[in-house]
Structures are given as C-alpha cells and as structure tokens.
Amino acid sequence: MKKEEENKPNNNRRDFIKTGAMAAAAFMIVPRHVLGRGFVAPSDRLVVAGIGVGGKGQSDIAMFHKSGKANIGFLCDVDTRRAANSVNAFPKAKFYKDWREMLDKEHKNFDAVSVSTPDHTHAIAALAAMQLGKHVYVQKPLAHDIYEARILTEAAKKYKVVTQMGNQGASNDGTRILKEWHEADLIGDVHTIYAWTDRPVWPQGIPWSTAKPEVPKELDWDLWLGTAPYKNYVDKLVPFNWRGWWDYGTGALGDMGCHLLETPFSVLKLKYAKDVQCSVGSVYVDEFKRGYFPESCPPSSHVTLTFPKTEKTLGDVTVHWMDGGIQPERPAELGPNEIFGDGGNGTLFIGTKGKMMCDTYGLNPRLLPLSKNENLQVAQKYARVEGGDAGHYKQWVEAAIAGYGKKEVSSGFEIAGPLTEALLMANLAIRGYDVVRDELGEDVYPGRSAKLLWDNDAMRITNFDEVNQFVKRDYREGWKNLTL
Numbered sequence: 001m002k003k004e005e006e007n008k009p010n011n012n013r014r015d016f017i018k019t020g021a022m023a024a025a026a027f028m029i030v031p032r033h034v035l036g037r038g039f040v041a042p043s044d045r046l047v048v049a050g051i052g053v054g055g056k057g058q059s060d061i062a063m064f065h066k067s068g069k070a071n072i073g074f075l076c077d078v079d080t081r082r083a084a085n086s087v088n089a090f091p092k093a094k095f096y097k098d099w100r101e102m103l104d105k106e107h108k109n110f111d112a113v114s115v116s117t118p119d120h121t122h123a124i125a126a127l128a129a130m131q132l133g134k135h136v137y138v139q140k141p142l143a144h145d146i147y148e149a150r151i152l153t154e155a156a157k158k159y160k161v162v163t164q165m166g167n168q169g170a171s172n173d174g175t176r177i178l179k180e181w182h183e184a185d186l187i188g189d190v191h192t193i194y195a196w197t198d199r200p201v202w203p204q205g206i207p208w209s210t211a212k213p214e215v216p217k218e219l220d221w222d223l224w225l226g227t228a229p230y231k232n233y234v235d236k237l238v239p240f241n242w243r244g245w246w247d248y249g250t251g252a253l254g255d256m257g258c259h260l261l262e263t264p265f266s267v268l269k270l271k272y273a274k275d276v277q278c279s280v281g282s283v284y285v286d287e288f289k290r291g292y293f294p295e296s297c298p299p300s301s302h303v304t305l306t307f308p309k310t311e312k313t314l315g316d317v318t319v320h321w322m323d324g325g326i327q328p329e330r331p332a333e334l335g336p337n338e339i340f341g342d343g344g345n346g347t348l349f350i351g352t353k354g355k356m357m358c359d360t361y362g363l364n365p366r367l368l369p370l371s372k373n374e375n376l377q378v379a380q381k382y383a384r385v386e387g388g389d390a391g392h393y394k395q396w397v398e399a400a401i402a403g404y405g406k407k408e409v410s411s412g413f414e415i416a417g418p419l420t421e422a423l424l425m426a427n428l429a430i431r432g433y434d435v436v437r438d439e440l441g442e443d444v445y446p447g448r449s450a451k452l453l454w455d456n457d458a459m460r461i462t463n464f465d466e467v468n469q470f471v472k473r474d475y476r477e478g479w480k481n482l483t484l
Contacts, residue, residue: 046135046397047110049074051099051125054082055239056139057116060166060393061086064114064137067394069401073110076102078223081216082239097220099125107132112400115139116166120248121226123148124475127482130159135400137393139166140258141250142413142420146459147472149424151482153417158484160404164396165416167258169361171385171392175263177365178349180381181356182267182312186367188353189314190268195260196322197360198344199252204244205283205292205299209234227475244297246470250427251297252323256360257423260347261319262411263362267349268317269310271418272456278303278429281324294432300324303426321426331355333368361389385410425454428467 046069050061053075064070076096077083087095096102103113113129115122116139123143126136130152142165143149156163169175182190208231215221215233224238225231228247243249264270281300282292292298303321310317320328328348330340333355340346342359349356355368366373385391392410399407411419429452452461460468475481 044069044401046070046112046400047073048112048114048397049076049102049106049110049134050086050114050116051076051102052115052117052121052139053077053086054079054084055116056166057114058082058086058089060114060116060137060139062089063390063393064397065090067397069394070112070397074102074106078220079216079238080218098223100128103128103132107134111135112137112162112397117226118224118242118248119144119250119254120228123152123482124227124479126152127155130155130161130163133159133161135162135396137164137166137396138416140416140420141165141254141423142258142416143424144248144250145471145473146421146424146428148482149417149420150459151484153413155484156413156417162396162400162402162404162407162409163413163416164392164399164409165258165411165413165420166392167262167411167416167419168389168392169259169363170262170266170410170415171395172362172388173384174358174362174365175266176382176384177378178263178356178358178362179267180378181365181367182349182351183381184378186354186378187349187351187356190264190349190351191313191315191317192350193261193264193268193317193319194322194328194348194350195257195264195320196327196341196346197252197256197260198325199256199323200244200297200299202241202244204251204297205281206244206296207293208245208295211235225476227473227479229476246295246297246431249297250424251430252301253303253321253423253426253430256323256345257321257426258416258419259360260345261321261423262419263347263358264317264319264349265415265419265422268307268312270307270317270319270422271310273305273307273319273422273425273454274456275306275451275453276303276426276429277451278426280430298324298430300326301430302326303429305422305426307422331357331368335370338370428452428461428470431470432467 048064048070050057053061054077061072065072072090072093075086075093076099078097112135114137115125119141122138126138129136142152212232213235221233243255279302280298283299301323305319307317307319309315334340341357345360347358358365385395395409399409450464453463455462459471
C-alpha cells in the first residue's frame with residue numbers, strides 16, 4: 001500500500017475501532033478512577049489521552065506506552081499528516097482533531113493527558129484537563145506567558161493531580177551528581193551561572209511572509225492557531241518553525257532553557273528572578289539599515305538574570321543565558337582543545353572554590369580542571385531515577401497510578417512553573433517593548449537599555465510598564481482566558 005493511502009482517513013476503519021474499543025472497554029480503556037477512589041486496577045495501568053501526537057508528541061506517548069504501565073486510549077491532533085504514525089502505532093485509540101471535543105466527550109474514559117502542542121496552546125489544554133481531575137504531562141516550556149505558568153502551578157495544587165514537564169533531563173543522574181558535589185562543598189558558594197545554546201536552528205529575526213499559500217487539506221489551520229490572533233497560513237510554519245514567532249513560540253529560551261537551566265535550579269534551589277537585562281542581535285533590513293522585526297524572536301541574545309539568595313547560596317546568584325551561538329569566555333581551567341559543554345550547548349557553575357559544568361540535559365557532569373575528576377569519590381545522597389531521561393516518562397506514569405502526593409516526580413509543576421516563569425521573564429527583556437523611531441528613523445527598543453525590576457507577587461515589571469502587556473496575553477475571540 002502506498003504511504004499516501006496509509007495516511008488517508010478511513011471512516012470504516014474508525015467506525016470499527018470505535019465499536020471495538022467500546023466492546024473492549026472492560027479490559028482495555030476503563031480508567032482507574034471509575035473503579036472507585038484509591039482502587040488499584042488489576043492491570044494497574046494508566047489510560048492516557050494525547051493532545052498533539054506528531055513529532056515530539058509521538059515519541060512522548062510511545063514512551064508512556066513503553067513504560068509497560070500505560071494504555072494510549074485517545075489521540076488528538078489538528079494535522080492528520082503529523083498524527084499518522086501515532087494512529088498506526090495505536091490503532092485502537094480513538095482519534096479527534098479538537099481536544100475540547102475529546103475532553104468533553106471522553107473525559108470519563110481516561111485518567112491522564114499528555115500535551116505536546118506548540119507553546120501557545122500548552123496552558124489552555126493542560127488546565128482544562130486538570131479541571132477534570134486528570135493528571136497531566138506537558139512539554140517544555142510549561143506555558144507561553146508568565147500568567148499561564150503561574151496558573152498551572154497553582155492548579156496542580158488545587159486539583160491535586162500529578163504533573164510533569166517534559167524536560168526529561170531533570171531525571172538524569174547528572175543533576176543529582178552536581179547537587180552532591182555542590183553540597184560536598186567541592187566548588188564553594190556558587191554565585192554565577194552561564195548557560196548557552198547554538199539554537200535557534202529555525203528562522204528568527206525575519207518578517208512575516210506576505211505569500212498566501214493554500215492550507216494543506218490535512219491541517220485544520222484555525223484549530224492550530226487556537227488562542228493566537230488570526231493570521232493567514234504560511235509555508236513551513238508547521239511543524240517546527242513556529243518557535244521563532246512570538247504569537248506561538250518562546251524562541252531559543254523556551255526550547256532549550258528548560259534543559260540547560262534545570263540543573264542550576266535544582267542544584268541551587270532557584271525560584272523566581274528579581275531583575276533581568278539583555279542585549280540582542282539584529283539583522284539587516286536592507287543594505288543600509290539594521291533592525292528588528294517585532295513579531296519574530298531575534299537571531300541571538302544574551303540575558304542576565306539575578307536570583308535572590310536561597311538556602312543553597314550565601315547571596316544573590318547571577319545567571320547568564322546566551323543563544324544564537326554566543327558562548328561565554330572559556331574557563332581558564334579548561335584546556336585549549338577540551339570541549340566546552342557539549343560543543344554547542346552547556347551549563348557552567350562558578351563558585352568561590354572552583355567550577356563545574358555539564359552538557360545539555362545535565363549530562364556528563366565534570367569538575368574543572370578535568371583532572372579533578374580522576375579518582376573522584378563523593379557519597380551518593382540522592383536516589384537516581386531508573387532509566388534517567390527515558391525514566392522521566394515512567395516516573396510520571398507510576399506517580400499518576402499511585403495518586404497525588406504519593407510518589408516523587410522530577411519536574412512537577414511546583415518546580416517546572418517557577419523555572420518556566422524565569423525563562424519567560426527573560427523573554428520580556430528579549431522581546432521587548434513598543435518600537436519607537438529615533439531621530440534618524442531607526443527602530444529602537446528603549447527598554448533594552450534598562451534593568452527590568454520584577455515584582456513577583458504582582459507579576460509585573462515595576463520600572464517599564466510597556467513590557468507588562470506580554471506577561472498575560474488575551475486569547476483570540478472564542479477561546480476563554482485561563483481562570484482557576
């Protein structure tokens with residue numbers, strides 16, 4: 001059979017699956033909660049509904065299933081091309097295009113929801129599931145704006161559901177090793193962090209296309225836009241290039257920050273930053289003028305965040321974020337041919353007695369100079385997650401089966417929420433401000449020359465009000481704003 005034919009919707013097949021699934025419900029997709037509060041099903045399996053099941057969503061639900069303790073009961077995606085592999089992998093799962101319809105019609109038939117959509121629809125889908133009492137796994141970053149992240153953090157406690165963000169490096173051994181080294185006082189008091197990435201690997205700093213191609217018939221463009229303002233479809237935005245547009249994505253910080261800054265958050269117990277400043281790269285608008293396109297993330301940035309003292313530090317901690325290939329100065333303790341981070345990405349801890357670094361996801365932790373790692377022995381203090389980053393999925397499944405508060409997860413929303421907020425606060429400095437024209441007719445962003453001061457309780461910048469419009473966005477008509 002040709003691939004095109006395999007991916008075509010088949011009404012007869014779906015009718016058969018629907019009928020077969022109903023007949024098999026007693027042993028296949030009966031959710032655990034219908035058997036009574038606290039009852040452990042004989043199969044002890046979690047029934048998961050996937051929202052966004054192509055790409056990363058495809059691998060997410062495959063990993064839940066691979067845990068051996070989850071059934072994939074329902075699939076939802078606005079693009080049947082992207083969903084095809086998951087539909088073929090889980091032929092008994094009922095398919096929907098609109099997650100709202102799936103939750104409305106099927107919420108009694110599953111226990112948990114995985115959300116792996118573009119950033120701008122993470123929060124609204126996750127909160128709707130949580131309000132139905134469903135455990136949720138949400139891809140990183142947790143949300144598109146700060147208000148959404150705060151709401152999800154509070155919702156996890158209010159609705160008493162098991163949560164996990166998809167920064168799977170939080171379950172790696174590396175983070176735990178770095179915590180043990182720090183607590184053994186191997187590098188002293190950590191006061192400065194550098195994290196860097198070679199991303200974006202998608203277009204940024206560009207104007208929105210004026211072309212108006214036809215929307216692929218397999219894609220429901222209006223549903224894909226969801227909460228975002230309506231715009232005409234452009235080629236290649238789906239499935240990946242949306243990351244570089246503020247209406248949908250959160251740039252390199254949203255994509256990689258949750259992987260590279262999770263280790264400092266975990267090691268130092270960082271939470272909410274108190275100020276932020278930045279510099280950004282520009283592009284040539286034409287041969288005589290450099291500038292920015294406010295709808296699109298810039299091609300590179302360097303952001304500096306200040307975090308207040310924690311129980312793991314003696315004072316404030318300065319965190320530097322660099323993207324677009326910008327890297328910090330190589331530590332003097334690192335040999336001239338020794339790899340800095342993993343080459344394109346990394347995290348560096350600077351303490352009063354020494355330095356340590358790791359790769360993406362907290363992998364490959366090592367002290368500097370590298371000779372210090374020879375015959376290094378530090379007692380294990382923190383339990384490891386079985387399977388490391390792959391175990392991140394099974395950890396959530398098992399915690400959801402056990403019930404709220406019964407088992408530990410590596411990136412529950414009480415951890416993932418503040419981490420995401422810090423990244424999104426950094427994006428306030430990157431993204432900006434109302435563009436104004438100077439006397440030469442150049443576009444300038446006046447707030448980029450300021451240190452923005454953050455009032456965490458009020459969730460606002462106190463010294464440059466223009467940027468607060470991005471703390472909480474208004475959803476498009478027809479999409480209800482988040483409320484607990």
